[in-house]
Amino acid sequence: MHDKMNHELNPRISADCVIFGFDLNKLNVLLIERETVVGLDTYKALPGDLIFEDEPLDTAANRVLNELTGLEDIFLEQVGAFGDPDRLSKPQDRAWLKAVRQDPDARVVTIGYYSLVGMNNYVPQPASFARAATWIPIEEIGELAFDHRQILDGALKKLKEKLNVQPIGFNLLPEKFTLSQLHRLYEAILGVELDKRNFRRKMLKMDILESLEERQEGVPHKPSQFYKFNEQKYHDLLKTGFDNFAF
Amino acid sequence: MHDKMNHELNPRISADCVIFGFDLNKLNVLLIERETVVGLDTYKALPGDLIFEDEPLDTAANRVLNELTGLEDIFLEQVGAFGDPDRLSKPQDRAWLKAVRQDPDARVVTIGYYSLVGMNNYVPQPASFARAATWIPIEEIGELAFDHRQILDGALKKLKEKLNVQPIGFNLLPEKFTLSQLHRLYEAILGVELDKRNFRRKMLKMDILESLEERQEGVPHKPSQFYKFNEQKYHDLLKTGFDNFAF
DNA sequence: GACCTTTGTGTCAAAAATACACTTTGCGAA
DNA sequence: TTCGCAAAGTGTATTTTTGACACAAAGGTC
Secondary structure, eight states: OOOHHHHTTSOEEEEEEEEEEEOSSSEEEEEEEEEOTTOSOEEEEOSEEEOOTTOOHHHHHHHHHHHHHOOOSOOOEEEEEEOOTTTTOSHHHHHHHHHHOSSTTSOEEEEEEEEEEETTTOOOOTTSSSOSEEEEEGGGOOOOSTTHHHHHHHHHHHHHHHHTTSOOOGGGSOSEEEHHHHHHHHHHHHTSOOOHHHHHHHHHHHTOEEEEEEEOOSOSSSOOEEEEEOHHHHHHHHHHOOOSOOO | OOOHHHHTTSOEEEEEEEEEEEOSSSEEEEEEEEEOTTOSOEEEEOSEEEOOTTOOHHHHHHHHHHHHHOOOSOOOEEEEEEOOTTTTOSHHHHHHHHHHOSSTTSOEEEEEEEEEEETTTOOOOTTSSSOSEEEEEGGGOOOOSTTHHHHHHHHHHHHHHHHTTSOOOGGGSOSEEEHHHHHHHHHHHHTSOOOHHHHHHHHHHHTOEEEEEEEOOSOSSSOOEEEEEOHHHHHHHHHHOOOSOOO
């Protein structure tokens, strides 16, 4: 727009999103595959981009996420600001920035966000506007672009904390789910084993689950009871405050 | 420096610090008194300012804090980013910005930080480099400049959460303190009453306090036992993880 | 020495956490 | 058809933690 000199004077601000999904087995994160400029191999990054001049941060995060993945209007929670002056200075990051940014040398402070979505509700459309967003199991994620690994770790930490303050994670499951699935979800997020009986007892005592008549079908073992999440009771409890929630 | 046009193109970044102090009775926050431009009355703000071009965020927060209050090299924890496009648009805020900023119209995204200090360790120097930093009891704080009230509320919330995950707050007390003082501190932060006997039982069971031989002197009632905080044991516990900490 | 103020202490009942093993159900393979 | 496999589902006994509660002790002041 104006001369480049001035673009280097002031920092830019971006938003990066850590989207957690659960495939009833493992915890996944939605990542963007980017081609390295040299074209050797791809490398992975969180969906994120610069914010607009007059855009609230949360709005920007949602817009950027939508542009890159197609996900719409999700509740995003802030992880924090990441602003190390050389967070963009790894060689392949520099190369990518030079290829796509008007002012690749500008400092960028990014605001990290995270959210949970059900993996069933969202299947990345590989070749469309969702450029190359893919679910990657969290244990298989190694290094990421920029300081995205750090943002991811921060988001996971917040997610764990949150899970111990209020029961969340229903977003990550289909509408009807089994207690075992919920159990696996908790174990996946917290990264520990939880006793089956104790988990069930505690979860049911909260009284935010409704058991359905329906049961699993076609499984080669005893079919599991389906439950659904009772939003009404959940919100009532949110007001009075949860009391026994930590696992 | 350059023409004003360009200054308006990109956002600025600032750091604002919420410093909690405890006077053995009430929880206080360190605020800057500013004269309104019209000179009618003062109004209060968190210590904060723009960050430098190549400065890490945490470093900037500490520098700014030091410049405005004299406090040095404190561990600051991030509250989050606050970036509403019209967070600077209250009339008196605009007036102040016009008086002191080169580009008063630039958007500013701020990163909030918080910390705890012992009020004994730090007495604001009214007329010196610490321009007009003063401790204000937290219940007496009303509206603040910009969105600082919101930042303060966010910081307090984080502080409460943190207090329920690990025993902190020893920074807020003198080196030797009594259990009653610690008790009052917890009540001040959490904003609730805690049973004296249960509080003591639980706190002592954590085994991070050492009772000293020394007792209070000159008080018109039964003198209280002094304790000190055992950092060694605390750090050992930090690794293994606290287990019973919430009040 | 009477009074005031704050410290410091113990118990009991209720609730919650933890550890732990076997039966049930339905499918698929022999 | 039956045998085996895999996951679901269920109960109890023990220990730990919480929460409620009241009175004696110490030291200064008047």
